[in-house]
Amino acid sequence: MSEAVLMEKIVSLCKRRGFVYPASEIYGGIGNTYDYGPLGVELLRRVKDAWWSAMVREREDVVGLDSAIIQNPKTWVTSGHVGGFSDPMVDCKKCKARFRADKLEDARCPEKPSKKPGQCEGELTEPRAFNLMFETNVGAVKDSSSIAYLRPETAQGIFLNFKNVLESSRLRPPFGIAQIGKSFRNEITPGNFVFRTREFEQAEMEFFVPPGTEHEWFDYWVKERHRWYLDLGIRPERLRIRAHDKDELAHYSNFTSDIEYEYPFGWGELEGVASRTDFDLKRHSEASGVDLVFFDPQTKEHFTPFVIEPAGGVNRIALTLLIDAYDEQKLEDDVRVVLHLHPRVAPITAGILPLVKKEGMPERAKEIGKALRKAGLTTFYDEKAAIGRRYRRMDEVGTPYCITVDGQTLEDNTVTVRLRDSMAQERVAVAGLVAHLEACTAAWTRDAATA
Amino acid sequence: MSEAVLMEKIVSLCKRRGFVYPASEIYGGIGNTYDYGPLGVELLRRVKDAWWSAMVREREDVVGLDSAIIQNPKTWVTSGHVGGFSDPMVDCKKCKARFRADKLEDARCPEKPSKKPGQCEGELTEPRAFNLMFETNVGAVKDSSSIAYLRPETAQGIFLNFKNVLESSRLRPPFGIAQIGKSFRNEITPGNFVFRTREFEQAEMEFFVPPGTEHEWFDYWVKERHRWYLDLGIRPERLRIRAHDKDELAHYSNFTSDIEYEYPFGWGELEGVASRTDFDLKRHSEASGVDLVFFDPQTKEHFTPFVIEPAGGVNRIALTLLIDAYDEQKLEDDVRVVLHLHPRVAPITAGILPLVKKEGMPERAKEIGKALRKAGLTTFYDEKAAIGRRYRRMDEVGTPYCITVDGQTLEDNTVTVRLRDSMAQERVAVAGLVAHLEACTAAWTRDAATA
Numbered sequence: 001m002s003e004a005v006l007m008e009k010i011v012s013l014c015k016r017r018g019f020v021y022p023a024s025e026i027y028g029g030i031g032n033t034y035d036y037g038p039l040g041v042e043l044l045r046r047v048k049d050a051w052w053s054a055m056v057r058e059r060e061d062v063v064g065l066d067s068a069i070i071q072n073p074k075t076w077v078t079s080g081h082v083g084g085f086s087d088p089m090v091d092c093k094k095c096k097a098r099f100r101a102d103k104l105e106d107a108r109c110p111e112k113p114s115k116k117p118g119q120c121e122g123e124l125t126e127p128r129a130f131n132l133m134f135e136t137n138v139g140a141v142k143d144s145s146s147i148a149y150l151r152p153e154t155a156q157g158i159f160l161n162f163k164n165v166l167e168s169s170r171l172r173p174p175f176g177i178a179q180i181g182k183s184f185r186n187e188i189t190p191g192n193f194v195f196r197t198r199e200f201e202q203a204e205m206e207f208f209v210p211p212g213t214e215h216e217w218f219d220y221w222v223k224e225r226h227r228w229y230l231d232l233g234i235r236p237e238r239l240r241i242r243a244h245d246k247d248e249l250a251h252y253s254n255f256t257s258d259i260e261y262e263y264p265f266g267w268g269e270l271e272g273v274a275s276r277t278d279f280d281l282k283r284h285s286e287a288s289g290v291d292l293v294f295f296d297p298q299t300k301e302h303f304t305p306f307v308i309e310p311a312g313g314v315n316r317i318a319l320t321l322l323i324d325a326y327d328e329q330k331l332e333d334d335v336r337v338v339l340h341l342h343p344r345v346a347p348i349t350a351g352i353l354p355l356v357k358k359e360g361m362p363e364r365a366k367e368i369g370k371a372l373r374k375a376g377l378t379t380f381y382d383e384k385a386a387i388g389r390r391y392r393r394m395d396e397v398g399t400p401y402c403i404t405v406d407g408q409t410l411e412d413n414t415v416t417v418r419l420r421d422s423m424a425q426e427r428v429a430v431a432g433l434v435a436h437l438e439a440c441t442a443a444w445t446r447d448a449a450t451a
Numbered sequence: 452m453s454e455a456v457l458m459e460k461i462v463s464l465c466k467r468r469g470f471v472y473p474a475s476e477i478y479g480g481i482g483n484t485y486d487y488g489p490l491g492v493e494l495l496r497r498v499k500d501a502w503w504s505a506m507v508r509e510r511e512d513v514v515g516l517d518s519a520i521i522q523n524p525k526t527w528v529t530s531g532h533v534g535g536f537s538d539p540m541v542d543c544k545k546c547k548a549r550f551r552a553d554k555l556e557d558a559r560c561p562e563k564p565s566k567k568p569g570q571c572e573g574e575l576t577e578p579r580a581f582n583l584m585f586e587t588n589v590g591a592v593k594d595s596s597s598i599a600y601l602r603p604e605t606a607q608g609i610f611l612n613f614k615n616v617l618e619s620s621r622l623r624p625p626f627g628i629a630q631i632g633k634s635f636r637n638e639i640t641p642g643n644f645v646f647r648t649r650e651f652e653q654a655e656m657e658f659f660v661p662p663g664t665e666h667e668w669f670d671y672w673v674k675e676r677h678r679w680y681l682d683l684g685i686r687p688e689r690l691r692i693r694a695h696d697k698d699e700l701a702h703y704s705n706f707t708s709d710i711e712y713e714y715p716f717g718w719g720e721l722e723g724v725a726s727r728t729d730f731d732l733k734r735h736s737e738a739s740g741v742d743l744v745f746f747d748p749q750t751k752e753h754f755t756p757f758v759i760e761p762a763g764g765v766n767r768i769a770l771t772l773l774i775d776a777y778d779e780q781k782l783e784d785d786v787r788v789v790l791h792l793h794p795r796v797a798p799i800t801a802g803i804l805p806l807v808k809k810e811g812m813p814e815r816a817k818e819i820g821k822a823l824r825k826a827g828l829t830t831f832y833d834e835k836a837a838i839g840r841r842y843r844r845m846d847e848v849g850t851p852y853c854i855t856v857d858g859q860t861l862e863d864n865t866v867t868v869r870l871r872d873s874m875a876q877e878r879v880a881v882a883g884l885v886a887h888l889e890a891c892t893a894a895w896t897r898d899a900a901t902a
Contacts, residue, residue, distance in 0.1 A: 018514075018619030021612055024523030026739040030599070031589060033521065035612055038514035038620055041630075045503070045515075052496070058824050060817075060832060063469075063489035064496075068650050069633065070484065072475030089591060098591040136585045136601070138482060138649065140540060140549040140639050148481070150587070150601075161472055161486055168469030169489055170835070179492075182520065182633065188591050198589065199519050288477040366511075373509050381511060384621070 003264035032190035042347035062176035067157025078287040086129040094122030101127035150184035158206045159280045176207040201314035208305035233342035238262040252279040271312040278304040339398030343441040349377040351394040355406040365405040454715035483641035493798035513627035518608025529738040537580040545573030552578035601635035609657045610731045627658040652765035659756035684793035689713040703730040722763040729755040790849030794892040800828040802845040806857040816856040
């Protein structure tokens, strides 16, 4: 299967089964913007919950934060985004189309798609900086004094609150502040489905460390984040760690490594781990006049912490999980599409299927489904079509377990549990069902999935 | 305690302990905008999880959605927001201050605070409509063709996807689509702490019903949502249901009831349950040319569903929980501040406290804390100051359980569990600790709390 075909199949599956829809579709859409349907929103929630558990709740040295999207605009002057967060753009003087000056090789003239910009009849302007922040106005008056920006990263909200968090918690470096939330970048060329969109959800953590320890913490976090992706079942051979060249580094970073994934469209950044030095805290301290230094009451030392930042994108993680999980398996008499999603992130944990639509099986199945939902599992009830077709429908959306209620259920209160990956079935007592599924999830590994 | 004093105390507690900070504080803030600190973000997460469980995961007839904040601007023309989502504003010709024309009674001249606007020397302009949507521009060109809006409600994202959800799920009316997400309103007079802010998180559900059944479903959802607040432990005597007068109704609604709470600043809307009729689906269908009618394959009927919408605000719910939980209790030798938060929403589930900072107690306490976190509980380790003071610190942030590790722990592997509300202590085996705390949470009631 070619890469383009694979992406097409995933986009089509996402739309058809309710993972991802084009946004504002009934009005012709709006650029490369997407909405997440019933299954997509559950996938996103599970990605966020898994991240929050690993990065905040299971740790003693990291706390959470949820800062506003619209901050005082001085924030973005100080951070360097007002002055420097821009792409160089050129316009075609003839057709008025706009292109990224550094990506002209990949661009095409909209009027003559066989030509590159500038090679058609249109002449290109000199490159100009185009700021990627979305602008708006806050308050009753619309003028330059009321300009504000939608945040292009959640990180600055963390730096702004460094002192507040220090004062209300009892943390001391090394410690981290983590945040999940929407950011906005007015990208000229978003693309590759939800890989790059103008509106996206970040999962970022700023880890504040004593100066001189940044290299060891950087190594720690690169390993830790790589392991997190492996724990979610992503194929190790499709992951790699790549250090940035000097000329790729952001203005605030002295070294950065990306955890990259091999997408159908090539290797791409899945997560960046950046050493941000003391750049942001020092700049904000100078600009605001507020002391953002850490004072250690034991050693009587003052220092500005250095920062290691692991930064991922929730939507991109979800896309990566879908791509990585997608499989077409040739069976004896059939080809099945199956998503080998880790049970922790699968949108539906258990399909609830009465074998036939009579003899009290639907009623019993619904009772069992209700009990599972009360225990916190997500279920989907399906009584339509032959049982084999219903299994396939669950395979296609990555549901790891199918619970089938049959004649025997009504006699001895057992059900069959069918596993998505091996398609093996076993009989399990209803009383022990939740514990059984939890044990299966705890034991799940990618090898078992593809074996 | 006066109402103003109570609000001041809550605002101060929120800042000091890390629930809520003023946003961009180091730059002098930005209007009435707030960030949520380590405890605040956990409170918000628990509110959202409780809402999502009750409204989506535990139900068979509701699915979730997560739509983009920036949709095609035609969305807001059709919904009536471009034309009608405005406040009437007047300007003072002398000092240029701007006021809501319909709230002049409560306003004060900024230069002469003893006077109302217009009663000082300044003359007021005629009222003009001021649209409450934040405007921005999408794409490379900044002109009228690229104007877009930050959504003022999550509801429209649901209506836009009505057909997509119908096609990818197997739902038929009555069914609901639920969404949690940020909305933005450029309010001229936000206020009362996080009660009304320009950026806020909504929890909305659109429930689509066959025409003619809207009254019974409206009654159902008003009861259901009222019960949800009671289940979270909110005092029943501070809740009431109030039907809107005809002249209060939004343009899309034929009847609406608010679930109101008695705030320190008076009765106010906690949640609105609106009958939105078939207004939105019909308007979007006409404007887009896309058929948004439900076809019932069994009865061969076509109809546009009517909509019942329960809509709450996550930040406002969190504020309400804090206000409702706040208590100053006179003890024999002390006054303690305690938040009687329901254990399901308390930011920290268990304080982990070694009785003394020696004899291996800190190490054992940390092990126990780690095991509880692995089981999904949120813990806070504290070894500083006398045990009584540490209990008070946990009371003040609403931590329902304190686990104390003492000499006996090292001998027989039991700990004391101290309950926040009754301050009762009991000895519990470490092996059964998680189950014990879960049982306490399941049995928690407001009566037990304040008894």
